Amino acid sequence: MATVGRALLIVAFAVALYGVGASLYGAFRGGHAWVDSGRRAVYALAGVLTLAFAIMEIAFLRSDFSFNVVATHSSTTTPTFYKATAAWSSQEGSLLLWVWLLSIWSSLALLITRRRVREVAPVATAVLMTFGAFFLMLTLFWANPFESLAQVPQEGTGLNPLLRHPAMMFHPPMLYSGYTLFSIPFAFAIGALVTRRLNAEWIVSTRRFALGAWLCLGIGIVLGARWSYTELGWGGYWAWDPVENASLLPWLTGTAFIHSIMIQERRGMLKVWNASLVLATGTLAILGTFLVRSGILDSIHAFGASTLGIPFLILIGAMVLGSVGLVTWRRADLRSEHQLDSLFSREAVFLLQNLILVALAFVVWWGTFFPLISEAVTGTRASVGPPWFDKYTVPLAFALVALSGIGPLIPWRRLTMASVRRGFVLPGAAALLTVLALLLVPGAWQEPKAAAFAGVVAFVLTSVGQELWRGMRARQASAREPAPVALAGVVRRNRRRYGGYVVHAGFAVLLLGVAVSSSFQHAKDVTLRPGQTARVDGFDIRYVRATARAEAEKISLGAVLDVSKDGKQVATLRTTRGFYPSQDISQGIVGRFFGGERESEVGLRAGFGRDIWTVIAPDLAPLTPIIERGNRTFRTAMVGIMSKPDGDQQQAVAQLYALRDAAVTAVARRWVTSPWPADFRFIVSPLATWIWIGAIITFLGGLLALWPAPATARRRVTAGYAARVARELARTTQ
Amino acid sequence: MELLIVFAVVLAVVAFVGMPLRGRARGLDPDAAARAELADLQAAKEAKYQEIRDAELDQRTGKLSRADHQLLDAELRTEAIALLKRIDALRARSDAAHTEAAEAESVTSPPAVG
Amino acid sequence: MNPSRKRRIRLVVALTAALLAASALVYTSFSAGSDERTAGQLLDAAVAGKTYTLAGTVKDGSVRRGDGVLWFSVRDPHRPVAVRVRYTGIVPDPFREGRGVMVKVQRRGDLFMGEKDSMVTKCPSKFQVAPPRPGSGPASPT
Numbered sequence: 001m002a003t004v005g006r007a008l009l010i011v012a013f014a015v016a017l018y019g020v021g022a023s024l025y026g027a028f029r030g031g032h033a034w035v036d037s038g039r040r041a042v043y044a045l046a047g048v049l050t051l052a053f054a055i056m057e058i059a060f061l062r063s064d065f066s067f068n069v070v071a072t073h074s075s076t077t078t079p080t081f082y083k084a085t086a087a088w089s090s091q092e093g094s095l096l097l098w099v100w101l102l103s104i105w106s107s108l109a110l111l112i113t114r115r116r117v118r119e120v121a122p123v124a125t126a127v128l129m130t131f132g133a134f135f136l137m138l139t140l141f142w143a144n145p146f147e148s149l150a151q152v153p154q155e156g157t158g159l160n161p162l163l164r165h166p167a168m169m170f171h172p173p174m175l176y177s178g179y180t181l182f183s184i185p186f187a188f189a190i191g192a193l194v195t196r197r198l199n200a201e202w203i204v205s206t207r208r209f210a211l212g213a214w215l216c217l218g219i220g221i222v223l224g225a226r227w228s229y230t231e232l233g234w235g236g237y238w239a240w241d242p243v244e245n246a247s248l249l250p251w252l253t254g255t256a257f258i259h260s261i262m263i264q265e266r267r268g269m270l271k272v273w274n275a276s277l278v279l280a281t282g283t284l285a286i287l288g289t290f291l292v293r294s295g296i297l298d299s300i301h302a303f304g305a306s307t308l309g310i311p312f313l314i315l316i317g318a319m320v321l322g323s324v325g326l327v328t329w330r331r332a333d334l335r336s337e338h339q340l341d342s343l344f345s346r347e348a349v350f351l352l353q354n355l356i357l358v359a360l361a362f363v364v365w366w367g368t369f370f371p372l373i374s375e376a377v378t379g380t381r382a383s384v385g386p387p388w389f390d391k392y393t394v395p396l397a398f399a400l401v402a403l404s405g406i407g408p409l410i411p412w413r414r415l416t417m418a419s420v421r422r423g424f425v426l427p428g429a430a431a432l433l434t435v436l437a438l439l440l441v442p443g444a445w446q447e448p449k450a451a452a453f454a455g456v457v458a459f460v461l462t463s464v465g466q467e468l469w470r471g472m473r474a475r476q477a478s479a480r481e482p483a484p485v486a487l488a489g490v491v492r493r494n495r496r497r498y499g500g501y502v503v504h505a506g507f508a509v510l511l512l513g514v515a516v517s518s519s520f521q522h523a524k525d526v527t528l529r530p531g532q533t534a535r536v537d538g539f540d541i542r543y544v545r546a547t548a549r550a551e552a553e554k555i556s557l558g559a560v561l562d563v564s565k566d567g568k569q570v571a572t573l574r575t576t577r578g579f580y581p582s583q584d585i586s587q588g589i590v591g592r593f594f595g596g597e598r599e600s601e602v603g604l605r606a607g608f609g610r611d612i613w614t615v616i617a618p619d620l621a622p623l624t625p626i627i628e629r630g631n632r633t634f635r636t637a638m639v640g641i642m643s644k645p646d647g648d649q650q651q652a653v654a655q656l657y658a659l660r661d662a663a664v665t666a667v668a669r670r671w672v673t674s675p676w677p678a679d680f681r682f683i684v685s686p687l688a689t690w691i692w693i694g695a696i697i698t699f700l701g702g703l704l705a706l707w708p709a710p711a712t713a714r715r716r717v718t719a720g721y722a723a724r725v726a727r728e729l730a731r732t733t734q
Numbered sequence: 735m736e737l738l739i740v741f742a743v744v745l746a747v748v749a750f751v752g753m754p755l756r757g758r759a760r761g762l763d764p765d766a767a768a769r770a771e772l773a774d775l776q777a778a779k780e781a782k783y784q785e786i787r788d789a790e791l792d793q794r795t796g797k798l799s800r801a802d803h804q805l806l807d808a809e810l811r812t813e814a815i816a817l818l819k820r821i822d823a824l825r826a827r828s829d830a831a832h833t834e835a836a837e838a839e840s841v842t843s844p845p846a847v848g
Numbered sequence: 849m850n851p852s853r854k855r856r857i858r859l860v861v862a863l864t865a866a867l868l869a870a871s872a873l874v875y876t877s878f879s880a881g882s883d884e885r886t887a888g889q890l891l892d893a894a895v896a897g898k899t900y901t902l903a904g905t906v907k908d909g910s911v912r913r914g915d916g917v918l919w920f921s922v923r924d925p926h927r928p929v930a931v932r933v934r935y936t937g938i939v940p941d942p943f944r945e946g947r948g949v950m951v952k953v954q955r956r957g958d959l960f961m962g963e964k965d966s967m968v969t970k971c972p973s974k975f976q977v978a979p980p981r982p983g984s985g986p987a988s989p990t
Contacts (some may be wrong), residue, residue, distance in 0.1 A: 340855075382901075619913050
């Protein structure tokens with residue numbers, strides 16, 4: 001079936017190239033038939049790649065080690081869920097996932113818009129198929145997921161233990177969905193610029209895809225952060241690592257875009273800005289994909305240096321030059337239809353918010369690429385760390401959250417003093433009360449920035465609550481509905497507005513969790529024996545007992561800890577460190593079970609008030625003499641078996657391995673029977689859970705904004721307003 | 735067997751993708767520009783109606799006073815009316831062009847023998 | 849004031865502010881950056897008291913642990929030299945001999961003191977599992 005897979009990639013590549021040609025020919029010469037054929041090529045690409053992806057998945061699930069990618073990233077002992085998702089833990093599988101998702105989302109976009117944007121769509125199709133052809137070219141010539149092995153191994157090398165986490169398995173599909181969905185407004189922007197159809201229609205047709213991209217990419221970023229917090233043994237969720245930053249960049253500019261297109265829809269303004277933003281976002285999405293694979297920047301996440309860097313650089317270069325060229329060429333058609341009425345208007349707030357988001361993106365971009373920039377300028381490679389990033393991103397994030405509370409309170413076009421009084425009093429009072437209340441909390445003002453930020457968050461939450469309340473009351477006044485029904489009704493009819501408000505509230509909560517958990521975190525590294533206690537932030541953490549578990553896949557050495565405060569039990573934490581076997585036989589028959597990869601299982605007690613987090617780092621040095629003795633004993637035994645007649649060897653080897661397994665288990669058990677001191681890291685983080693709660697609220701708000709309005713309501717409202725406007729029209733002509 | 739699968743896929747793709755090309759050849763659509771402009775105006779009109787609805791909701795939720803809302807609403811409706819006029823004018827031009835084309839065709843082609 | 853002139857003034861003010869902010873950012877990045885060095889470069893030219901980012905591969909057989917301290921050597925990718933590092937803090941799970949590592953260090957004579965929690969290790973592309981043999985693998989949970 002690997003042959004079928006390879007053939008399907010070639011067919012897909014040919015279809016993608018045909019799609020480019022047919023769409024462009026149809027757009028400029030050949031007419032509708034060719035345009036339709038080009039669009040069908042996108043659907044066909046989705047079909048062919050679905051088959052190819054299915055073949056790869058089946059190979060993983062069946063542990064078919066004739067596929068090189070299966071042999072190097074899975075094993076018979078890998079749990080089924082991780083077998084299914086191991087496909088994209090490899091360079092090859094992840095590229096196939098990328099292009100498959102591109103084909104699916106492109107098909108959906110072209111299906112939905114098949115009766116609209118008729119001039120723009122063929123050029124957009126050509127752009128999307130160019131991306132498809134590019135990624136298929138990579139899979140065909142550089143990283144083929146259907147490469148087969150001449151000698152099929154009995155067992156695979158398995159999935160990296162760090163990736164055995166549900167968050168890490170959904171993280172790539174969500175990220176790639178974000179990247180590929182951002183390709184759609186990018187492609188339609190190119191089409192609009194080429195065909196000079198630069199008014200509202202292309203924006204309206206693609207804004208849902210931009211919002212969907214924002215949602216998927218955001219979820220992917222949060223899943224990565226969650227994985228870092230619960231899987232990696234450092235207790236943090238964001239390190240300003242280059243690959244983390246690479247996914248954040250398009251998310252920041254994409255956030256700016258989904259706000260500023262509202263201004264273009266309403267007022268025909270910011271056309272150059274929006275075109276530049278969406279083109280930059282699409283380019284940054286490809287840049288993010290490139291960074292992980294190129295090895296140009298040192299990152300914990302990088303697949304490692306590969307030969308894919310050059311093709312990606314060429315594509316990115318072409319995208320940048322093409323985008324700048326197109327916007328410059330069409331600048332006359334991108335002139336704004338109106339100007340800003342007032343600096344005190346929602347339009348002005350949106351513009352300021354956009355500038356802050358772009359500034360954030362520039363800071364992140366500069367810090368990420370600084371090693372290359374510094375090398376180019378000074379000849380020496382230098383890097384900046386989290387303190388540098390925090391110095392700039394914290395005040396910008398502060399301003400951004402403040403604006404997210406101010407924006408909903410301000411009407412479009414112009415703000416008056418009366419509306420300031422009506423809108424700002426309550427949220428302002430809430431902010432002030434919060435700040436004053438925190439004066440009464442011991443230690444709160446040791447971190448004045450966090451305390452001030454809490455005030456800003458109170459402002460945002462109150463302003464969103466006020467908007468929801470007033471909307472509900474307005475609907476009750478006209479529809480005479482009970483409060484919950486009225487609230488649901490007003491939200492249902494204004495999903496974009498209220499979905500956006502919910503996003504703002506969620507984001508404020510998320511950043512509050514970040515601010516408080518990082519400002520007031522207590523961390524301690526201690527060495528404990530069973531029975532000993534450490535004190536962290538008022539909590540007594542007692543090492544109760546050691547644990548050991550020996551399984552086919554790994555050996556886990558861990559600890560059970562009791563957490564109490566003022567004599568009252570608060571939590572029981574369990575943490576382990578897993579030791580995976582190595583295939584390096586030089587480590588010895590017993591030794592290699594302790595010599596492979598390691599992976600921490602964090603002990604976490606999450607709570608609304610605080611998280612208590614711990615990892616253990618057992619030192620294997622005390623086991624070394626026993627392991628070496630075991631290696632010698634079993635090596636001697638193996639030599640003895642090899643000298644026996646062939647017929648007797650198999651049984652003897654089986655018996656020896658059974659003894660070996662028992663010996664390895666016994667060695668691991670020494671951790672329990674004669675425990676030695678272990679190193680622990682304890683972290684107490686207030687309000688850390690609110691990061692994840694805030695993220696969930698944010699994404700629920702995004703989903704609400706994305707959901708289509710009920711069709712009957714749309715028709716009824718449109719007809720009503722159309723009738724009113726038509727009546728005005730009749731009156732003005734009399 | 736594998737060869738058969740690939741062959742079947744290729745056939746299916748070619749048939750599916752080539753289907754529009756087997757119909758009557760249609761050249762460039764002469765109405766494309768007018769249709770695109772009409773679509774742009776319709777989108778602008780929908781956006782304008784949304785602005786009118788948003789302004790009303792802003793007034794009902796206290797962000798706009800009654801006087802401010804009346805001013806803004808009048809402005810927005812004027813802009814909406816201008817869009818409707820442009821849409822009507824475009825449709826009238828398009829209908830006139832179609833009528834001319836139909837008349838020209840009936841003059842050149844012979845009447846049906848009944 | 850003429851609206852067009854007002855807009856031009858706003859644009860000039862905004863662009864000037866952006867330029868100043870960007871300049872501050874660029875300046876602080878060059879002053880706050882820590883130089884990335886290989887082992888050989890550190891041995892040749894590292895001065896005491898300055899922080900460098902050491903990048904290289906962990907030398908086989910060089911890792912020692914004890915009393916919460918990790919000792920290891922990092923070899924130069926281009927020359928047959930290595931530097932000895934004393935490190936405390938988080939040791940990433942993928943850390944091991946033969947793997948790429950980056951850590952912030954300061955020179956103290958021939959020794960390099962690692963900055964606490966500053967270590968980053970490359971994520972490996974695979975790990976190794978014992979091939980299945982009859983009765984292979986420890987089975988019973990403890």
